[in-house]
Amino acid sequence: MISQLSWKIGGQQGEGVESTDRIFSTALNRLGYYLYGYRHFSSRIKGGHTNNKIRISTKPIRAISDDLDILVAFDQESIDLNSAELRKGGVIVADAKFNPTIPDGIDARLFAVPITKMAEELGTSLMKNMVASGASWALLGLPLEVFNKAVEEEFGRKGPAIVEKNIEAVKRGAEFVLEQAGGPLDEFKLGEADGEQKLFMIGNEAIGLGSIAAGCRLMSAYPITPASEIMEYLIKKLPKFGGTVVQTEDEIAAVTMAIGANYAGVRTMTASAGPGLSLMMEAIGLAGMTETPLVIVNTQRGGPSTGLPTKQEQSDLNAMVYGTHGEIPKVVIAPASIEDCFYDMIEAFNVSEQYQVPVIVMTDLQLSLGKQSCDPFDYSKVQISRGKLVTDAPALEGPELFKRYELTEDGISPRILPGEKGGLHHVTGVEHDEVGRPSENAMNRQRMMDKRLNKLNDLSIRDAxxxxxxxxxxxxxxxxxxxxxxxxxxxxxxxxxxxxxxxxxxxxxxxxxxxxxxxxxxxxxxxxxxxxxxxxxxxxxxxxxxxxxxxxxxxxxxxxxxxxxxxxxxxxxxxxx
Missing domain, CATH: 3.40.50.920 (Rossmann fold)
Incomplete structure (x- = not known):
């Protein structure tokens, strides 16, 4: 038996590669294996080579593997592009329709399965992904009933007839390849999983769940790869908690809406990638100057400009730290795991309100979109801190205003929500005095700058x-x-x-x-x-x-x-x- 194995499926985008990977990995997760996935996909809706690679292990893992054990190919291009990763004695399961061949120098065993033909016999070529899944699952010698359960969950909403046809497709693929191979392959037999319950999710989903746990009730955002899944997740989940998602016309509207909502007291976030972050820079400065809490998730991708929208990169660091004009206090934190994505969102909202600053949560495409196993989250660790939020301000007398930007010893001023009794004050993006009135006084300017910049002197997040x-x-x-x-x-x-x-x-x-x-x-x-x-x-x-x-x-x-x-x-x- 082996302790880990690497599996990859490749084909044209829109050909069912993603759904095949999803069902295959879901079934493995149910058996209790640890998984780590990586998606290679094109920046288009349909067409262009795409592949999904999963590393399967009996022990915790947090990286993709160097080599490959099993390659499932829907076309010859998938073999040509990915077979070099196959270890000696690896396996290719390919659609017989395109007469697959193994490139020179590749030591691998080929199983040509009539994947498309079997699917068409069942009524539609769309089911070829289930035929291919059944074939590769059978080679591992894993119980077919577990896979069928994952199929039921994937297609259950389409009715029992569709579920039965897909299960039959899985069965036919499994039977064909087992007859060719003479049974499951002993060299690919995985050791038993621990059977413990595990979450299996992408970083963006953990970010979305973490923001809900942190008390976020509004997300304003514009779709962009690879951040869109945060928005899609929260569209489904936030209404269950009395919240909502607003799709704005662009990233400028998204961040300014988030600033306004946070000013009003609603924990609000936005999320984007490099190009969207560039558009947000002026507004981030506004949040810094007005000392309004703001949480932004930046999921990095290949740049500059449109760059490589669907590829891995970590090149926005300097933009996040230095991008705004002028000088404001801001915090940039970088989750490093699925668990971090969850817990760091709580940290981000708390820090943003405690210090009244913009907080940027910096992820990258691999962390945001790579699907991974992780332990269930511990909700007892969730603590909400809203900082110096005043709810009982004394009544104002005459023309007196609330000192929203009061010069305090720790540099953090009392914060009050609009409409609170005794909280009347000015808010402006220009330099201002303690009550928010515009001021160009030199001494006031220096004091206010020092107040804002010095309040982060003692900041250290959990596991800095x-x-x-x-x-x-x-x-x-x-x-x-x-x-x-x-x-x-x-x-x-x-x-x-x-x-x-x-x-x-x-x-x-x-x-x-x-x-x-x-x-x-x-x-x-x-x-x-x-x-x-x-x-x-x-x-x-x-x-x-x-x-x-x-x-x-x-x-x-x-x-x-x-x-x-x-x-x-x-x-x-x-x-x-």
Whole structure:
């Protein structure tokens, strides 16, 4: 038996690749396996090669695998593009319709299954994805009734007749390939899963659920890849909690609506990707100047301009930290797992209200759209803090106004919602005094700037940096952010087998930068490698600027639209150690 296996399905976009992956992985999740998925898809509605890869394991995993065990191909292009990943003795399950062939130099076993023909015999070629699923599932020797249950859930709303036809398609695919193979393949027999209940979701869904748990009741947003799933999730879920989603005409309207709603006291968020974030910059400055809480999720993708809308990148860091004109306090945090996506949304809303600042939650396409197993969330950890929200202001006398921007010792002023008795004050985007009246007085300007900028001096989010079982004097310190964490851990396992000691730090608070927490680890390491999906080493630049040790730091960069693989990180790190 084996402890893990990698499976991939490829075809043309709109051909059923996504639904096949969804049903296949759902059935595996029900058996209790740990899963980690990655989608390669084109920025179009239909057509263009697409593939979904799933790593299946009996133990927790947080990275895609370097190689591939089983490839399900709906066309020859899928074989040509993906067969190089197959390990020696791997398997290709392909539609016999296109007379599949294995490229030269690939040591793999081919099962040509009449996938389309079987589907058409059942009434429609659309069911070919179920034939293919049944064939690959059968090779693993897994119980067919579990898969059929997933089929029932996928197609149940279409009626029993459709469910029965799809189950028959699964059966025919399974029977055909088992006859060809002489039964399930022993070399692909997975060890038993632990059977424990696991969530199986993408990061965007965890972000949506986390925002609901945090008390968010309004999302204003404009659809954009790869952030749209947050909006789609909340459209279904928020009304059940008395909330709503408003699709605005553009990202400028989305962020200004969010600012207005937060000012009125409703926890509100918006979400976008790089191009949308660019449009939001002026309004983010307004939130900073008026000290209005604001939560923005930025799901990074390939840029600049339209760039690579459906590909992995981490190149918006500098834009998030420095993008607004002028100087305002803001917070940028970077979840690194599905669990982080959930809990960090609660942290983001709390920090935004406690410090009255914009908070940007920075994810990347792999984390946002990669479907992964995770433990059920612990709702007892959810704590709501609304900061200095005043509900009992004393009555005002005469022309007196509420000191909404009062100069306080900690730099955080009392906040009151519009309509509250005793809370009358001005709100403006120009510089202002303690009650909000416009003021160009030089002394007032300096005091207000200091007040705003200094209030984040003591900010440190939960796990500002995450360190895994540190070595005292490691040969190598590997630093990453976002979705790279699991890949780094897999690479470190290989480095350890070679006798290279290493530490791994995931930086989760990007701004203000956690200098004090990071410095001791930089000091102890002989060499530091910073891993990021961009071309200009933006995270490494932050480390050098705020913590120093530039002479120790090397960058491992990847910006071709694909996530890092463990073997890439291992090889590069070994050369540098």
């Amino acid at each position: 940096i995450r360190v895994d079982a540190p070595n005292e004097t490691p040969d190598l310190l590997i630093i990453g952010m976002g979705s790279t964490g699991g890949t780094i851990d897999a690479a470190r396992t290989m480095l350890g087998q070679d006798g290279v000691t290493s530490n791994h730090i995931t930086i989760r608070q990007i701004h203000p930068f956690p200098t004090a927490a990071l410095t001791p680890y930089l000091e102890k390491a002989k060499k530091v490698v910073v891993i990021e999906n961009n071309a200009t080493a933006q995270l490494a630049g932050q480390i050098k600027m705020y913590a120093g040790y530039a002479d120790k730091i090397e960058s491992l960069l990847k910006y071709d639209g694909n996530p890092f693989l463990p073997l890439e990180v291992y090889k590069a790190s070994k050369e540098l150690s």
